[in-house]
Amino acid sequence: MDDETTIPQHGPDRAAAIFSAVRPRLFGIAYRMLGSVAEAEDIVQDAWLRWQGCDIDTIENPPAFLATVTTRLAMNSAQSARSRHETYIGPWLPDPIDTSADPELGAERGEALEFAVLLLLEKLSPAERAAYVLREAFDYPYSLIAEIVQLAEPAVRQLVSRARKHLAAERRKPASRPEQRRLLDAFLTAAQTGDVTSLERLFAADVVSYSDGGGVKLAARKPVAGRERVAKFVAAFSSHFWLGAELRWIEANGQPAVVLSREGVPYAMVTANTSGAGAEAGIDELLWMMNPTKIAALA
């Protein structure tokens, strides 16, 4: 928390300056935990009132103190929000927020803001939510989170890891660019030799292969799904499909892709949507573009 440089050392403005420097973060914590703009604003307001009642010179780390106060208020509110949602008529969604108007909330700290994540967070206990948000969105050390949610550090690590697992299935992190390229490269090698075992190793269990053939020959009309089926599918056309193919790496939709040509004429493009990192990284979707009209544009 390095924003203290602009904060007056003394005087009545100090408390206000410290508070306004961390206000966006406090709102960010409360909003993520509750999915409600109005409730998050109330909590920030409450935190401000408590802050005004403090002798701030006795507080060693004001930003951590304010994050603690806010998180605990949000945990209490989450408890009652849960019962409020029970009386809600019909399904509940979070309040959307304009992240272009709030760069601090949007660009800099965009983690754990998407609807998908907020809806999953809503299913967790208030302590789990707090631990996940503080860790994932704000990178707080486990020791500090432990203090904030008043649990032992190992218990907090467990909370965060459980919450992550909860969310991971729904929200896979896209692979990094080098990882993406490595996976596609390894895929090309395995696909050309029809190596089913290596292909399977590169695929996520629920991998799907999509082809856009624009209605022409060779392209599978329906998506092929599942690790074993996709591996067999790819291996099955290994011999003729890659025969005499010249491979050229390009960027398609902002990700690495490979154009296949014969004698300078492109006939297919392949790219992959990937997720995870290291040993966990895998291909979620294979995308085959064989539509002649679209392929012609790649020449």
Next chain:
Amino acid sequence: MRTFPARRGTLVHAVRLACERADGAALAALLHRDAAAVADDGGLSPGGSRRAKGAAAVVRLVLESVGEPGLVATEQPVNGQTGIVFRRDGAVVAIICVGIRSGRVGDVWIVLGPLKLRSWNR
């Protein structure tokens, strides 16, 4: 024939066009086979907040919610991702966020409750 799976920006753009034109078929072509939708009106009235499962029901719910003429739709950042904001006479009356599944629209979240949209109208 289904379209090639696309990235978020392309999908959101196509959803916006389908909504603006109230084009159910175009919208259906973008949906995952297990697509679901939720329209939240604020939870104050019975039958107001609704859930839909399956492409046909999702299309119906989306078009009932935002398919009326006179709404102006824009693609802009919502909760850190591109969403669709619907305005009538300048006031935000609905916001759609989508969840992507296997390169298609898996979830459509439609926020309609005026209180839930208050921060967009001040």
